[in-house]
Amino acid sequence: MPVAAVSSADFEIPSGQTLALVGESGSGKSTVARCVTRLERPDAGQILVRGTDIAQLHDRDLAPFRIGMQMVFQDAVTAMNPRFSALEVIEEPLQINDRAGYGGRNRKDRRDLVCALMIEVGVSPDWMRRSISHFSGGQCQRLALARALALRPQLLVLDEALSGLDLSTQAQIANLLFELQAARSLTYLLISHDLALVARMADMIAVMSEGKTVEIGPTGQIISSPKHEATKRLLTSAKTAASNLAAITGGLA
Amino acid sequence: MSYLARRLIRAVLLLIGVSALCFLFTEMAPGTFFDEMRLNPQISPETISALRSHYGLDQPLLLRYGRWVKSALHADFGYSIAYNVPVAPLLWSRAKNTLLLTTTALLLTWLISVPLGVWAASRRGGLLDKAVTVGSSFLVSVPELVIAVGLLAGAVHWRILRVGGMISVDFESLSTRRKLQDILLHLALPALILVLCETTVIVRHVRASVLEVLDAPYVQAACGFGITPGRVLFRHVLPVAANTAISLLGFSLAGLLSGSMLVEAVCGWPGLGPLMLEATLSRDLYLVIGGIMFSSLFMLGGGLIADIMLLASDPRIRREGSDAQ
Numbered sequence: 160m161p162v163a164a165v166s167s168a169d170f171e172i173p174s175g176q177t178l179a180l181v182g183e184s185g186s187g188k189s190t191v192a193r194c195v196t197r198l199e200r201p202d203a204g205q206i207l208v209r210g211t212d213i214a215q216l217h218d219r220d221l222a223p224f225r226i227g228m229q230m231v232f233q234d235a236v237t238a239m240n241p242r243f244s245a246l247e248v249i250e251e252p253l254q255i256n257d258r259a260g261y262g263g264r265n266r267k268d269r270r271d272l273v274c275a276l277m278i279e280v281g282v283s284p285d286w287m288r289r290s291i292s293h294f295s296g297g298q299c300q301r302l303a304l305a306r307a308l309a310l311r312p313q314l315l316v317l318d319e320a321l322s323g324l325d326l327s328t329q330a331q332i333a334n335l336l337f338e339l340q341a342a343r344s345l346t347y348l349l350i351s352h353d354l355a356l357v358a359r360m361a362d363m364i365a366v367m368s369e370g371k372t373v374e375i376g377p378t379g380q381i382i383s384s385p386k387h388e389a390t391k392r393l394l395t396s397a398k399t400a401a402s403n404l405a406a407i408t409g410g411l412a
Numbered sequence: 413m414s415y416l417a418r419r420l421i422r423a424v425l426l427l428i429g430v431s432a433l434c435f436l437f438t439e440m441a442p443g444t445f446f447d448e449m450r451l452n453p454q455i456s457p458e459t460i461s462a463l464r465s466h467y468g469l470d471q472p473l474l475l476r477y478g479r480w481v482k483s484a485l486h487a488d489f490g491y492s493i494a495y496n497v498p499v500a501p502l503l504w505s506r507a508k509n510t511l512l513l514t515t516t517a518l519l520l521t522w523l524i525s526v527p528l529g530v531w532a533a534s535r536r537g538g539l540l541d542k543a544v545t546v547g548s549s550f551l552v553s554v555p556e557l558v559i560a561v562g563l564l565a566g567a568v569h570w571r572i573l574r575v576g577g578m579i580s581v582d583f584e585s586l587s588t589r590r591k592l593q594d595i596l597l598h599l600a601l602p603a604l605i606l607v608l609c610e611t612t613v614i615v616r617h618v619r620a621s622v623l624e625v626l627d628a629p630y631v632q633a634a635c636g637f638g639i640t641p642g643r644v645l646f647r648h649v650l651p652v653a654a655n656t657a658i659s660l661l662g663f664s665l666a667g668l669l670s671g672s673m674l675v676e677a678v679c680g681w682p683g684l685g686p687l688m689l690e691a692t693l694s695r696d697l698y699l700v701i702g703g704i705m706f707s708s709l710f711m712l713g714g715g716l717i718a719d720i721m722l723l724a725s726d727p728r729i730r731r732e733g734s735d736a737q
Contacts, residue, residue, distance in 0.1 A: 255634075
């Protein structure tokens with residue numbers, strides 16, 4: 160029996176800003192992300208990109224919109240073909256969209272572009288011939304970002320892109336995301352269950368629970384005066400985690 | 413290169429181990445080739461012991477093994493007691509027939525099962541996919557023998573193919589073209605049985621490996637930048653499917669000499685299978701050992717060829733190999 164993972168999700172992302180979509184696991188965040196990037200076709204509703212509804216577009220008409228919004232996945236290591244080198248991974252979107260006029264027409268152009276992208280995300284371009292399986296988790300996430308940026312998108316959907324990394328790597332990637340947003344005036348849809356992280360990065364927060372957006376507002380407002388039960392629960396757990404961490408570091412000192 | 417050298421050393425060690433075990437087990441097995449002669453009152457015990465010493469069977473096991481290894485290094489695997497000829501040429505004359513049968517079957521199997529597996533997987537849940545799944549489950553669960561006998565009965569009943577043996581009685585009187593046709597008609601039935609049995613297994617593996625790639629996060633990610641189905645197939649799916657296929661090909665090559673024994677026996681194909689069966693039953697010592705060594709050589713050779721092909725096709729193995737140096 161088909162079950163609707165998401166029944167109502169309403170939000171708007173102002174261009175150049177970061178909207179965080181938070182919620183417990185199973186609340187439908189990732190489904191929303193997959194619908195926004197049209198990896199899945201929503202059964203109903205509208206997805207407006209600069210005034211055009213892309214919710215029901217077919218593949219051919221969708222192509223120009225696809226290029227404008229790229230997704231970065233939680234597990235960067237499996238999101239890249241382990242048989243490819245860094246160069247092959249990053250140039251793949253360029254090769255595919257060659258005819259659309261993006262990226263390099265020839266090998267050398269593409270190589271130069273990949274080189275620039277790798278420098279931008281902070282991985283040495285000397286390593287571009289290395290197999291993906293030889294990079295660490297944090298480096299893979301940087302390479303995944305480089306691949307997502309290759310087509311010069313306006314919107315990046317970061318589906319738990321910072322989860323599963325250790326704290327210092329997480330902080331480095333978060334800083335990288337800030338820099339990229341400033342340099343390329345990117346819009347982020349940040350999907351996370353970690354309110355503490357989100358509070359640092361997002362301009363706006365939308366809270367999801369059981370397939371619905373239950374609360375949406377500027378970050379400060381959501382953190383300081385949460386209205387919905389689900390938001391309060393998330394905040395409490397974030398605080399507990401933080402105080403646990405403080406207790407541990409206190410014990411260490 | 414050091415990887416290949418290591419493989420070769422391991423292969424030689426394995427061959428020594430196999431031959432030693434062969435000697436040990438054939439010695440431990442009850443009965444000898446001369447048991448039946450002993451029951452015959454017309455053959456005197458002196459004749460039998462003379463024969464035993466003629467074939468060197470009265471010598472201690474270790475000495476016999478040592479001598480055998482020494483001559484095996486010169487491609488001489490001893491004498492067959494029953495046929496009274498050297499083992500190696502005898503084995504080779506029959507192995508040629510087996511290879512004709514199994515190579516034909518192998519080629520057909522791969523030509524059918526790889527495209528079929530990829531096609532079924534890329535149209536998951538479709539009519540063809542269901543047909544492949546149901547058909548292969550059915551054929552896998554039916555024993556090889558039943559398939560063989562069933563096809564044999566059909567062939568006899570409808571008189572489509574030649575049944576039994578490899579050539580017709582009047583083979584020598586035929587023209588070259590007719591000779592070829594005759595062999596092909598005889599070959600068709602045992603080859604068909606082998607193809608049916610092998611395809612069911614390989615098609616499932618190919619299908620599973622293709623499905624795994626299609627579900628992989630990196631293919632999903634590629635959909636995000638608008639990859640075409642054709643590119644997914646050639647850039648992501650086929651290299652991985654090729655890996656599975658090559659690994660399986662190693663097994664198939666390894667089974668070239670030993671895998672068709674049953675089919676050969678049922679169809680009366682004059683290959684290695686019936687010869688080995690006969691030799692084992694009559695305790696024709698060196699023929700049995702020679703046959704096993706032949707099969708082991710093929711097994712190792714097949715594995716080695718598959719490894720070399722994998723090394724050539726998968727950059728990861730290549731890089732790991734060079735890192736290890």
